[in-house]
Amino acid sequence: MKFQIENATPRKNHPGSHQHVAEKTERLISRTLLSGVLISSFIMLYGLILYFSGHTVHPVKSQSMIEVIVHFHPLDSTSVLFMGVIVLMLTPVVRVILAIVGFAQEGEGRFVLVSIGVLLILLFSMIFSIG
């Protein structure tokens, strides 16, 4: 499976205009999304191999994200599979953080605030779910 990032299309960025978030930020976001998907896929694949080869220590039960991370067991299919799901879920969160940094570097205060707002909503959901 190979998701190629196509950068072949020519792009015109007018100096002084701000229609595009800096290409550097766009590229970083693009790579982060791809890496997150690939890393989590490999973790899940490894978890499935553990499961089908009988390496399940803990039965599947409802756990919080913190419990999964703190009690991570690299040879337990349940633990590894949950970890794969968590890496996947954290990928868009990292993407929001990168957007905050990118907008900050360009001095776009309004969009820094917007992005921080989105991050806070996500953190609220995360913490609210744990509590």
Add this chain to the structure above:
Amino acid sequence: MNPLSYVFIFLGGIIVGILGALLGIGGGIFFIPFLVLIFHIPMHQAIGTSIVTVIATSSAVASINVGRGWSNIRLGMTLELATTIGAIFGGVTANLISGATLAKIFSIIAVVIGFLMLRKVETHEHAKPIREEEDLGKLGGSFYDAAEGKEIRYRVKKPGIGLVASFIAGNISGLLGIGGGVIKVPAMNLWCNVPIKAATATSNFMIGVTAVASAFIYFAAGQIEPRITAVAAIGVLLGSRIGLMIGDRLHSRWITTVFALLLFGLAVEMFLR
């Protein structure tokens, strides 16, 4: 669940991934009935599985679109303020109501989406591009359209309507585990003057973050079964990759119509279940 079921869910995921890429919809709307009707997976768990596959495909596709410069990140982040709040409400609501009620809501939304799919065939490149020297406004954007061989510049109109549509899309996404692009894309295109390519790419860019907002809730509620979710996510990812490869060659009215009709059938099955 026996091991063979995982193989079938994996294959189902591939088919759903291909479909999603071909029809330009997330695919969750087909995946949930597949899990519920064939494998008798409880509705909440099917939604939890679907929402994780939605994060996977949206991130993979967004990675390509952002790299190309098609996604309007400013507009996307702004509308995410509304989609994420909507998604949290949707996720909380879903966990308060019964699976049977959720299945009925799902049927109704599936019928609406079926009609939108049929209508989508007639959607044109609706947005009005602007000239080079004109200001794009705070949210406007531009991208290079290879098909037209030029840079398309557009200004975003009525962002308020965009926010309302995004809230509704996020709400349905959190409630039913689907992406919600089917609502956001026409809204951005018809009302907010965003060209269809940029609207699709921006919607997709937003879906990952929207899905995560409710995925945390499903995760904490124990509705994400890790084995089913893992085979489904890997299957859907593979499928969407295959779909993108055969993609543009298969844009026909015929396929969309057939699957819209299939969706009506699935909606009836889910309702009567």
